[in-house]
Amino acid sequence: MNMIARAFGWGVHPPENKSQSTAAPIQQAPVPSRLILPVQQHIGAPAEAVVEVGQRVRKGEVIAEASGFVSAPVHAPSSGTVTAICEHAVPHPSGLAETCILIETDGLDEWAERKPLADHATQSPVALLEHIRGCGVAGLGGAGFPTAVKLGSGARSNIEFLLLNGVECEPYITADDRLMAERARAVLDGAGLLARLVRPKRTLVVIEDNKPDAIRALRAAADGANVEIVVIPTKYPSGGEKQTIQIVTGREVPHGGIPADIGVICLNVGTAVAVRDAVIDGTPLISRIVTLTGNALGRRGNFEVLLGTPIGELLRHCALEDDRLDRLIMGGPMMGFTLPSRDLPVVKTTNCILASAVGELRTPGPEQPCIRCGLCADACPARLLPQQLYWYARASEFERAEKHHLFDCIECGACAYVCPSNIPLVQYYRYAKGEIRHAEQERIKAERSRERFESRKERLAREEAEKEARRKERREAAKRKAQEKSGGDDAAPALAPEIAAAVERVRQKKAARQRDDESDTGNADGSGS
Amino acid sequence: MSNAVHVSSPHLAAGGGAQRVMLQVAAATLPGLLALLWFFGPGTLFQVLLCMFFGVLIEALCVLARGRPPLPALRDCSALLSGLLLGLSIPPLAPWWISAVGMLFAIGIAKQLYGGLGANLFNPAMVGYVVLLISFPVEMTQWSAPAGVAGASQAGFADAMQLVFTGATAAGDGIDGYTMATALDVVRANRLTLTEQELLAFPQFDDGIATGWFTVNLAFLAGGIFLLWRRLTSWHAPVAMLGTIAVLAFLFHANDPDRFASPLIHLFSGATMFGAFFIATDPVSCATSARGRLYFGIGVGCLLFVIRTWGSYPDAVAFAVLLMNLAAPLLDQYTIPRAYGHGAKRSSGS
Numbered sequence: 033m034n035m036i037a038r039a040f041g042w043g044v045h046p047p048e049n050k051s052q053s054t055a056a057p058i059q060q061a062p063v064p065s066r067l068i069l070p071v072q073q074h075i076g077a078p079a080e081a082v083v084e085v086g087q088r089v090r091k092g093e094v095i096a097e098a099s100g101f102v103s104a105p106v107h108a109p110s111s112g113t114v115t116a117i118c119e120h121a122v123p124h125p126s127g128l129a130e131t132c133i134l135i136e137t138d139g140l141d142e143w144a145e146r147k148p149l150a151d152h153a154t155q156s157p158v159a160l161l162e163h164i165r166g167c168g169v170a171g172l173g174g175a176g177f178p179t180a181v182k183l184g185s186g187a188r189s190n191i192e193f194l195l196l197n198g199v200e201c202e203p204y205i206t207a208d209d210r211l212m213a214e215r216a217r218a219v220l221d222g223a224g225l226l227a228r229l230v231r232p233k234r235t236l237v238v239i240e241d242n243k244p245d246a247i248r249a250l251r252a253a254a255d256g257a258n259v260e261i262v263v264i265p266t267k268y269p270s271g272g273e274k275q276t277i278q279i280v281t282g283r284e285v286p287h288g289g290i291p292a293d294i295g296v297i298c299l300n301v302g303t304a305v306a307v308r309d310a311v312i313d314g315t316p317l318i319s320r321i322v323t324l325t326g327n328a329l330g331r332r333g334n335f336e337v338l339l340g341t342p343i344g345e346l347l348r349h350c351a352l353e354d355d356r357l358d359r360l361i362m363g364g365p366m367m368g369f370t371l372p373s374r375d376l377p378v379v380k381t382t383n384c385i386l387a388s389a390v391g392e393l394r395t396p397g398p399e400q401p402c403i404r405c406g407l408c409a410d411a412c413p414a415r416l417l418p419q420q421l422y423w424y425a426r427a428s429e430f431e432r433a434e435k436h437h438l439f440d441c442i443e444c445g446a447c448a449y450v451c452p453s454n455i456p457l458v459q460y461y462r463y464a465k466g467e468i469r470h471a472e473q474e475r476i477k478a479e480r481s482r483e484r485f486e487s488r489k490e491r492l493a494r495e496e497a498e499k500e501a502r503r504k505e506r507r508e509a510a511k512r513k514a515q516e517k518s519g520g521d522d523a524a525p526a527l528a529p530e531i532a533a534a535v536e537r538v539r540q541k542k543a544a545r546q547r548d549d550e551s552d553t554g555n556a557d558g559s560g561s
Numbered sequence: 562m563s564n565a566v567h568v569s570s571p572h573l574a575a576g577g578g579a580q581r582v583m584l585q586v587a588a589a590t591l592p593g594l595l596a597l598l599w600f601f602g603p604g605t606l607f608q609v610l611l612c613m614f615f616g617v618l619i620e621a622l623c624v625l626a627r628g629r630p631p632l633p634a635l636r637d638c639s640a641l642l643s644g645l646l647l648g649l650s651i652p653p654l655a656p657w658w659i660s661a662v663g664m665l666f667a668i669g670i671a672k673q674l675y676g677g678l679g680a681n682l683f684n685p686a687m688v689g690y691v692v693l694l695i696s697f698p699v700e701m702t703q704w705s706a707p708a709g710v711a712g713a714s715q716a717g718f719a720d721a722m723q724l725v726f727t728g729a730t731a732a733g734d735g736i737d738g739y740t741m742a743t744a745l746d747v748v749r750a751n752r753l754t755l756t757e758q759e760l761l762a763f764p765q766f767d768d769g770i771a772t773g774w775f776t777v778n779l780a781f782l783a784g785g786i787f788l789l790w791r792r793l794t795s796w797h798a799p800v801a802m803l804g805t806i807a808v809l810a811f812l813f814h815a816n817d818p819d820r821f822a823s824p825l826i827h828l829f830s831g832a833t834m835f836g837a838f839f840i841a842t843d844p845v846s847c848a849t850s851a852r853g854r855l856y857f858g859i860g861v862g863c864l865l866f867v868i869r870t871w872g873s874y875p876d877a878v879a880f881a882v883l884l885m886n887l888a889a890p891l892l893d894q895y896t897i898p899r900a901y902g903h904g905a906k907r908s909s910g911s
């Protein structure tokens with residue numbers, strides 16, 4: 033069976049707005065004067081800086097090492113000098129600051145020695161995986177999960193499908209589209225390397241039918257190769273990993289599970305190319321394709337951008353018209369977030385910078401009451417009841433929200449997109465999730481302090497008991513010692529009359545003194561006996 | 562950077578506003594309204610306008626009393642739609658105060674006292690209707706005689722207006738001259754004593770269908786199909802309701818045609834189609850999941866058939882819908898759809 037895409041009822045059709053950025057081929061963005069490299073650009077533990085301030089680095093050199101299993105190293109995207117290792121704002125909805133390595137570039141763009149994996153075709157999967165890990169490859173589709181970790185889990189499971197996700201369903205974004213159209217061969221080479229690692233029964237590249245150039249290029253390149261090109265209808269959010277898997281394989285990733293559990297590994301096409309570049313060229317992940325688009329930009333298109341490039345410099349390069357700018361978004365208009373500043377770097381997960389002009393995107397209108405029309409439920413790709421979740425989130429009935437599978441919401445925004453009452457539904461769900469997570473943390477904290485308190489109580493009781501036991505022990509020992517000293521049990525009766533006589537003497541003396549005292553001062557201190 | 566806006570995703574919206582939904586539903590009642598006007602005279606037009614007027618008035622007063630700005634609440638057009646739906650249900654020549662009382666209960670009590678649009682447990686128009694039916698049985702059961710029935714005379718525009726506002730025409734005639742038992746009244750009154758042939762020989766019937774009502778129901782069905790086509794409502798509740806009525810009527814009719822009316826009469830007389838597409842589909846008071854709406858429709862269909870057949874009212878859309886409104890929260894509780902990844906079958910992909 034060749035065509036395995038399934039009909040699906042959910043999803044929405046927002047205006048695509050992709051043509052603005054597909055006219056020109058991918059261009060090289062200039063090397064910026066300054067690079068800002070967060071040590072965490074992936075899901076997992078942050079990398080640890082291994083350079084010092086003032087140190088000169090060359091392009092491709094490791095500047096931060098992975099720490100822990102789920103982590104990824106960071107490499108210098110260009111040559112220059114490390115000027116600081118400090119907290120710097122990173123692209124995050126909250127404007128969070130994290131540890132970043134700042135590099136002042138020298139303009140030479142001088143490479144360190146590149147180390148392709150020699151004889152990669154005959155190398156063991158372990159060596160291949162280590163090489164990919166060492167090159168810092170992380171999922172370029174959006175989540176930034178370390179690729180080697182994902183592939184490792186795939187290599188251990190019985191994988192039937194290797195999916196390369198080129199769906200790119202977000203409006204405006206065309207980075208994967210152009211990449212597939214221009215580097216189809218590289219996508220398939222990457223697919224071949226990945227297939228060696230996870231040994232799938234079938235390897236598929238999944239594309240939406242609105243990317244004819246990419247489909248043509250891939251089909252031509254795939255001729256004869258063991259890769260199938262699957263074209264699915266254009267609908268948002270079919271590019272979500274779980275959704276792509278469902279459309280193509282008919283399987284659902286179990287709640288709380290990973291795709292490998294159902295025999296599927298899904299990677300972004302950009303990630304496949306990054307794997308290929310790492311293995312064949314020895315190029316670590318130091319750049320990515322970014323779509324720069326939106327009506328506030330004089331120049332729109334796709335750019336190969338060095339990681340760490342400040343977004344402000346990119347915008348200048350694309351002739352941003354400041355007076356027209358409405359909002360600046362990282363990611364697409366459906367799931368992207370507005371940037372709190374321009375002094376933020378492009379990171380491994382930055383697929384698009386959208387600088388919209390006034391009137392281009394939705395201005396949040398006044399929120400009207402929910403009329404429970406159910407359009408949101410029809411649109412929901414996770415088969416949730418957004419109208420009920422909204423109700424429970426609003427009323428802070430979090431338990432019921434969880435019963436309605438709040439945490440299966442992928443925050444794609446399809447529900448809010450169709451809502452006739454202009455309700456910012458996703459925001460309500462984020463709020464509810466946050467509250468539940470917070471309450472859970474509080475609960476865990478309370479549980480821990482209770483455990484701590486109880487174990488302290490137990491410890492104190494134990495220590496007291498031990499002390500008591502020792503005391504008793506000492507008393508017994510003293511007694512035994514005294515007895516030993518006095519020559520043992522048989523000696524005691526011989527001494528007894530003398531002791532008894534002495535005791536009797538003392539008692540009589542005391543009694544006599546007491547009588548005298550009582551006659552003098554009454555009973556005041558007569559209790560001395 | 563100060564000029565850039567910060568808002569939460571998604572940054573796109575299909576939008577339209579709740580009022581667009583309301584107005585499109587209202588537009589879908591047009592064929593039915595026209596059919597009613599054609600067969601039962603211009604009275605319904607006055608009822609609809611009166612109900613919409615009182616609906617908006619009472620909504621504004623209630624929202625003001627609740628200390629909220631009235632304009633946003635009025636702009637969603639939900640009071641207009643409720644008024645339209647009640648106006649379509651009221652006998653065409655009923656006195657004007659009937660619509661005032663009806664809308665007071667529909668908007669004031671069933672809607673605003675429960676918290677306004679989206680928070681009402683019961684269908685507002687049907688609450689208004691039931692209050693009227695129980696409180697003013699005479700006014701609420703005098704339906705105009707349908708055009709084309711032997712012995713029926715139609716009130717003209719001026720007469721109808723005077724009947725509605727003053728209770729008598731200029732010539733001093735009362736409403737009685739223009740009214741007649743409806744087809745469902747005839748069925749209810751005679752089904753135990755007459756055979757099917759004798760029943761269908763009444764002037765209210767023609768070729769086994771209820772004169773006038775058949776066309777009115779067809780017109781509402783057309784409006785309903787428009788709603789489904791525009792995806793303004795889901796098919797689940799109406800299809801389940803009509804299917805249930807059809808199946809029950811068919812089974813009972815096949816078993817004893819003299820005692821039980823045919824599916825054709827059940828489906829195409831009274832308020833069946835109007836109820837199926839414009840009342841049972843009210844999203845606010847209906848069950849919310851697709852499966853829940855199926856059960857809701859089945860429940861309405863069963864209750865409608867039971868009340869029509871064994872109850873003391875000839876038609877039963879309002880009672881059936883209100884009773885199922887009560888059951889909707891329970892249905893919601895037990896019809897949560899299986900979310901993605903929950904208890905998924907590990908079916909083979911190829």
